[in-house]
Amino acid sequence: MxxxxxxxxxxxxxxxxxTDAVYKGTYIGKFSTLHHDVIGDVYAIDNITIYVEGFSYDGEAPDAFFFAGNKTPEPSNRGFIIPDERGRSEVLGPYRSQNLVLRFPKTKKGQRSLNDVQWVSVWCRKFAIDFGHVKVPRGIKLxxxxxxxxxxxxxxxxxxxxxxxxxxxxxxxxxxxxxxxxxxxxxxxxxxxxxxxxxxxxxxxxxxxxxxxxxxxxxxxxxxxxxxxxxxxxxxxxxxxxxxxxxxxxxxxxxxxxxxxxxx
Known part of the structure; x- marks a missing residue:
């Protein structure tokens, strides 16, 4: 002492x-950049919380959300919204190199978690388009x-x-x-x-x-x-x-x- x-x-x-860099949890991966300039590195803080470092998105889509699912191996409408950094399930606006803490929602059926999903996406529900996603590896240690x-x-x-x-x-x-x-x-x-x-x-x-x-x-x-x-x-x-x-x-x-x- x-x-x-x-x-x-x-x-x-x-x-x-x-002497190391700041510990951010378990690294999941990098968002693929498919549309609307989506980028960012995703970490698991725990099984219900993720940290997105350096997130960017131009905010120009009409119905985009942080989205996750396990019904399909690739992003699809068969998933659920992850509330934004303010805890709101609202259409995403623009982001530029921002660091975000996102918590999975709790539903009547229980708490959603990383244990239950195969992917996390920036997803436009209206047009069913994946703007960028990261796969959650099987057996990842959280x-x-x-x-x-x-x-x-x-x-x-x-x-x-x-x-x-x-x-x-x-x-x-x-x-x-x-x-x-x-x-x-x-x-x-x-x-x-x-x-x-x-x-x-x-x-x-x-x-x-x-x-x-x-x-x-x-x-x-x-x-x-x-x-x-x-x-x-x-x-x-x-x-x-x-x-x-x-x-x-x-x-x-x-x-x-x-x-x-x-x-x-």
Whole structure:
């Protein structure tokens, strides 16, 4: 840790080193350029969210949408609209080298996802024309949040129903309770063994003060800047006087979603 306490806790893989380009998720491919100057590179942030980098389209078609489907191997009208970057299912206007985050829609039948589609297209429904598309490879490995259970201790009394690595910036401690009887307890995360030293995690208010008493509170905690881009394997509650009080571990090879806030 960067303060007087040396510690750390786990959390999954942040699959890019500090010397690499910004991690954008799993690369799916490049839009083919068929009509209306469509270009762009497509990444999977997770199974329901894509990132389109450098997207361009002249906006001149009367009924064009981001569109996806699995009923046919090539783009067709047998698909569904992916809402635009504002979450709207409206006819697309012009874009010029823009970076977009697009989320698949939820329907009465359930959540649409990349697991369900063979292609993503810029598609004109009125004239049934594909302006450009990208194929979703079979068996593609998609980033996903990682969940661990088992953060608990009888002395002190401590429980959490789950700890989740939400993305490369954030993890969530669900239903966290702590009796506050250890006055120097703090959140920690790191690589290697869960009893190794590492980095302190600020609490949900951004404070590095020792933990106060909690009663079934869900906490959203930031990954410290000094460990972003590193392989993180454990998360725990640590006491400089008593050591690791409780911890959970994660798969160091897991593919974690990139934080949307970190994307260009």
């Amino acid at each position: 960067a303060s007087s306490w040396t510690i750390l806790c786990v959390l999954g893989v942040l699959a890019v080193s500090s 980033p996903q949040s990682q969940v661990a259970i088992g953060l608990e201790s009888d002395s002190p009394q401590m429980r959490a129903s789950a700890v989740m690595i939400a993305d490369t910036d954030t993890f969530v401690v669900e239903d966290f309770s702590f009796d506050g009887t250890i006055p120097d307890a703090i959140f920690v995360m790191g690589s290697g063994n869960a009893d190794a030293s590492g980095s302190q995690v600020p609490d949900e208010k951004g404070s590095l003060n020792p933990l106060r008493k909690y009663n079934k509170k869900t906490l959203v905690l930031p990954i410290p800047p000094e460990v972003k881009g590193q392989t993180i394997q454990y998360f725990g509650v640590w006491s400089p006087s008593k050591g690791m009080l409780a911890s959970v571990t994660f798969d160091p090879n897991a593919l974690i979603p990139p934080s949307v806030k970190s994307l260009p």
